[in-house]
Amino acid sequence: MQELWGRKVLKREIETIKNIEKKSQKLLTMQEVSEKTIQCLRCGQIHSKNTVQLVTEHYYCPKCIQLGRVDTSQKFYYLPEPTPVKRTVHFAWDGTLTDGQQAVSDDLLASIKNHESRMIWAVTGAGKTEMLFKTIHYSLECGYRVAIASPRVDVCLELFPRIHAVFPEEPAILLHGKMEECYRYTKLLVCTTHQLLRFFHAFDVLIIDEVDAFPFVGNQLLQYGVKQAIKKNSSLVYLTATPTKELTKKTDKNELKTSILPARYHRRILPVPKIKWCHQWYKKIKKGNTPKALVAIIHSLVIKNDVLIFCPSISLMEQLKGAVEKKFPEVALACVHSQDPERLEKVLKMRNKEYRILMTSTILERGVTFDGVSVIVLGANHPVFATSALVQIAGRVDRRMDYTAGEVWFLHDGCTKAMKEAIKQIKKMNTLGIERGLIDDM
Template sequence: MTKESLVYGRSLLKEELPFSLTDENMGKLITKPAFMTVKGERVCARCSTVSTLTRGYPCTCGGVCLYCRECIGMGKVRECAKLYSMIDPRQFVSFDKPCLKWEGQLSAQQSDASDKVIESIRSSKETILWAVAGAGKTEMLFRGIQEALESNKRVCIASPRVDVCLELAPRIQEAFPDVPLAVLYGGAEESYVYTQLVIATAHQLYRFEAAFDILIIDEVDAFPFYMNKALLFAAEKARRNPSCQIYLTATPDKLMQKRIKNKQIEAVILPARYHGFALPVPKAIYHKNDILGNRYAENTILIRHMLVLIGQKKRFLLFIPTIAMMEKMRLIFQNVFKDVSFECVHSKDDQRKEKVLNMRKGKLDFLATTTILERGVTFDDIDVIVWCADHTVYTEAALVQISGRAGRSKEYPDGHVTLYHQGWTKAMKRALKQIRRMNDLARCRGLIQ
């Protein structure tokens, strides 16, 4: 692995380069200004964001420069800076035998979707894979990824959240054990290496340019991708021309659904889970008494429900809308569930990876979480409870995804989902309608009973 290879298909600031600039390597580098003027406005070349600053600030260059606020988390792009890249020569190891070692079997609907993924990769098309939570989207990608790798193409799977990347990485590595895999996210312990196969969080795409022949965007409807022009620009910039882009989602937004309806994008729709059981339809329960500030919290509907599940040795996820509410409820849980193993997790939790892993290993009786775990994570044999389901944080897509955490395993397909609320919202009604509609479509196709 040479230092130059660390710049192949990248878009890096001078301080990010793995070597010092010399006359020799400057001839190999593609250099461009970090800021451009577009229609009279100063625009960041890394993320395409128009500068909102009305004046420059004292800069390390000795002058006064603008800088980009949008992508500053990936390193400050100053007006005086340059971005450096090298053409990716595709120096990958050739395969003497199939690189896919996965021995599982796809269902008929999964196999059909897999064929269409391969077709999209071969013809460099834009495709959306609209599949319900638990349909087996990852497994449907395996043959397409194999096709790309064995054709000397470079593949990136971009996901909105670190948790999803960390769960996806071992599954991909197990399926392709002989293919080096780079997993990129903020705070990653391992340094970047040049590989043919990459898993990355959305923001890592800022550092790529003309790198990937196949870009798979998981949960394109989720934060931070959703309605984020900078990240969508980064995704476009990270692709070669021509290339294939595949979107994965269980809850496409209205714009994407309109594109599908108008046949502006190739769509593969899978309304059933791989194991042939229906999606769990949430049960909505109205309640009057709140757990916070209640002297008799142990008698509230939520605690009684939790005690029943614990008594049945049924593990569960409890979704709580805000971190502040979670911290208050944690104190109540510690008082009521003294002999119960549980944790609370949220986006600002430094130990969230360890807590999720402990839940997956069966070391916790329940895990309380914000919407950070609404998608992309799998636990066997769990129920799901949503507290304050009428809170504004719970959109239609969020509730559909949260409901999809239950019943994912073929050994335990009957997980229950409960929404506690103090008034119906449009999001709740639409989420239930969408889940029922997918179940009806699956039954019409004969995919579920």
């Protein structure tokens, strides 16, 4: 029956369990809010009754239907989490933290001990996962149930083996929409934020990585899922390099404690984007030309490093590819985007230096590290490049220990608020890093 601890599941999801009716508690799947409205208790969405009525006169929720249909003819089966019992957990990490990381790690541990929530605002490439290890270890030894959730499957896939390596004897599970492994009860989980919708009062510590990333940001369904998944007396930890306004407002009002790590582990400043006017870039590319400003910058960058070129749309990128190939016939280059079936292979080839230039949609804005790259944002004034996207993109440069003089360029034909804000945020973090003695002179 452990499968039901801290979970709320529909009968068809647990058909293998015998006598389920007798053994478990039942929870409502939907609840009337008013005479005309009804709320789904899995995703929190409130519906007008007349839009979600079935022929059986029951109501259902269309919003979270991809997890299996919830309707008022069903109940959730649930069992409460057992009370935490102290235990010993093998901890196999012998790395060291920088002074900056150590301070954040200490803050976080103190928050968990006080059952408080905290935001960790750490610059791109700061090494944020390592800062979690001590807290996860402490929590597991208290008998707590711990989940690390991310809106992005890629992040979960990368995170899980790292966590498992640190707690090699601890049963752990990775949960996401496409997994084939069956659910089983563990005290340690890595999952997508969507998977949290299946939990109920389960976690003592819930860490949400990339809290500002799509699809979590501004998504009420996922935020409802988080609130349902944590225990009453628990700690919620937000990890981000680019916090949303909503989160920074909470910090400013002292509603959410925040630790800022303004410097990377290698003690160099974050590369500050340089901006360059690129006259009518959109029109020129549509006509099959390569803007002069772009050619000049590729020339200057490709001598020292490989180059990532971020483009605002896939069609534009494909047109540009042909034009750039003509200008740089000797340079190996490729295009990649989210619908590309060869996406993973292309990223690997770029890592292995088989390409010198990789053109990409915003798909590579986060979660990837390449050795020795410079970055160009072509059409940085396009609305797809929000402040957080620009900060993340700039954060792809100079992540490794060895310095390669990578650069960041924003090419535009009309500076936007997002561009100015991104540069301001990066400079602010550099200033803070210098003030705190976390950055060395170059």
